[in-house]
Amino acid sequence: MLKINDLVVSYGKVEALKGISLEVEEGKIVTLIGANGAGKSTTLKSIVGLAKPQSGTITYNGKNLLLEDTKNMVRSGITLVPEGRRVFPNLTVLENLKIGAYCRKDAKAIKDDLEWVYSLFPKLKDRSWQQAGTLSGGEQQMLAVGRALMSRPKLLMMDEPSLGLAPLIVKELFNIIKEIHKQGMTILLIEQNAFAALKIADIAYVLETGNITLKGTGQELLTNEEVKKAYLGESTHA
Amino acid sequence: MGHMTLDLFLQHLTNGISLGSLYALIAIGYTMVYGILRLINFAHGDIFMMAVYFSFFGVATFGMPWYAAFIVAIILTALLGMVVERAAYKPLRESPKVNILVSAIGASFLLQNLAVVIFGGRPKAFPTVKLLQEVMTIGSVTLQRLTLVIPVVTLTLLAGLLFLINNTKSGMAMRAVSKDHETAGLMGVDVNRTITLTFGIGSALAAVGAIMWGMKFPQINPTMGVIPGLKCFIAAVIGGIGNITGAVIGGFILGVGEIMLVAMLPSLTGYRDAFAFILLIVILLFKPTGIMGEKISEKV
Numbered sequence: 001m002l003k004i005n006d007l008v009v010s011y012g013k014v015e016a017l018k019g020i021s022l023e024v025e026e027g028k029i030v031t032l033i034g035a036n037g038a039g040k041s042t043t044l045k046s047i048v049g050l051a052k053p054q055s056g057t058i059t060y061n062g063k064n065l066l067l068e069d070t071k072n073m074v075r076s077g078i079t080l081v082p083e084g085r086r087v088f089p090n091l092t093v094l095e096n097l098k099i100g101a102y103c104r105k106d107a108k109a110i111k112d113d114l115e116w117v118y119s120l121f122p123k124l125k126d127r128s129w130q131q132a133g134t135l136s137g138g139e140q141q142m143l144a145v146g147r148a149l150m151s152r153p154k155l156l157m158m159d160e161p162s163l164g165l166a167p168l169i170v171k172e173l174f175n176i177i178k179e180i181h182k183q184g185m186t187i188l189l190i191e192q193n194a195f196a197a198l199k200i201a202d203i204a205y206v207l208e209t210g211n212i213t214l215k216g217t218g219q220e221l222l223t224n225e226e227v228k229k230a231y232l233g234e235s236t237h238a
Numbered sequence: 239m240g241h242m243t244l245d246l247f248l249q250h251l252t253n254g255i256s257l258g259s260l261y262a263l264i265a266i267g268y269t270m271v272y273g274i275l276r277l278i279n280f281a282h283g284d285i286f287m288m289a290v291y292f293s294f295f296g297v298a299t300f301g302m303p304w305y306a307a308f309i310v311a312i313i314l315t316a317l318l319g320m321v322v323e324r325a326a327y328k329p330l331r332e333s334p335k336v337n338i339l340v341s342a343i344g345a346s347f348l349l350q351n352l353a354v355v356i357f358g359g360r361p362k363a364f365p366t367v368k369l370l371q372e373v374m375t376i377g378s379v380t381l382q383r384l385t386l387v388i389p390v391v392t393l394t395l396l397a398g399l400l401f402l403i404n405n406t407k408s409g410m411a412m413r414a415v416s417k418d419h420e421t422a423g424l425m426g427v428d429v430n431r432t433i434t435l436t437f438g439i440g441s442a443l444a445a446v447g448a449i450m451w452g453m454k455f456p457q458i459n460p461t462m463g464v465i466p467g468l469k470c471f472i473a474a475v476i477g478g479i480g481n482i483t484g485a486v487i488g489g490f491i492l493g494v495g496e497i498m499l500v501a502m503l504p505s506l507t508g509y510r511d512a513f514a515f516i517l518l519i520v521i522l523l524f525k526p527t528g529i530m531g532e533k534i535s536e537k538v
Binding site for chain 1 (some may be wrong): 407410411413414417418420421422424425426427428429444486
């Protein structure tokens, strides 16, 4: 579905990505784990056209994504849940969800999807008239995911959804990600929380300072000694 | 300080509200552009001036009936505002804020001098519209019909604008873009189009203000946009820049305050324009975010 080949991105003289290749197959949860500054966000930004690569290719169902404008990503079925949630604080919860469906014209289906999102995140329904800026961090993350779902993506990409959330909320969120995936959505998940991400991932990549150093199934990497040492720590494993 | 009868007070109040309504219409353009781009559009006063000339030529040169000329002028002014945005601001959107600010000042000078070259520096007389300029008496207050029409037009346009911004899809996109260009783009919002639309609306409102200004103060010249432009910018700051209702309130405060100052302290008539600037200083000292303004955290 999505293929990245030998992608190089630099900011000034700093090479953030030094030629990475990865693939997201339809129907899978693919995760990209790595430390701060490894290049995870840059990878996502390149996919949606917010970072301009020096070389390499990104194709989506055979189409060259590097030629597409950011605003057309949603129309082609790719939606990003950006890092730090980035909900519109001055819009109500309902408006945030509606703007997720900004490009859609099928009013009836939008309404059904709104009910679907509300069923996944009942709290959002209770707060639909509240300004999004007044929500807690966890609720804002739920809203950011809900907003993305409202676009009916074929490929849902999430940048560090667990960032800054309490463990209980992270668990809730990952259960919902699993649920969305079960309903047939392809997901590219970027996480620092390696344990949570690997547990639900079909395929996982490890990114280290701009290079992909490991690839395997989520289970394989969970038990990989290097990954355990570098990303999981001993205690998390218990 | 002169003694003032109730009748006289009402007379001044009506004039003040009328002038304030004009300020309000122009101030909305400043506040909308600031809200979406964090830019003070210094060319806004000159776009206002251009609208006056468009109306003038529509009637005087092309012999159009006044209403047709006014409609054409509003459309042309909206287009001019959008062209200025595309030509002078859009190419600099990723540059440091000061570059785009300097570009705004440049656009302002360009429009003024263009007007001198094309329209001539000699003042012209704005066409008269008898229907609106007829004098009438309500109780003991004597005024032009226009004086009553101006606030009605302003408040109607304000209501329409607030409806557009709060209840339509384009309005929702504007509010989203004003907070976060990048994420709005990720949602599929056409950020460039939304910004251009904002300039178009702000300029069209300024054009409506300009036309009524021309009927009220019929002597027109290429620098006539400078002082109203500055005052309306101040009105927007007083109201809380970025907030549309605030801009309208700021406009009313400025208009009524100015007229009342001159009425109550005639010896200060020469300082009429200074009033706005003193008010600006006071606001910046004691409530820099303005009346309706919210604290704006710098984007990282």
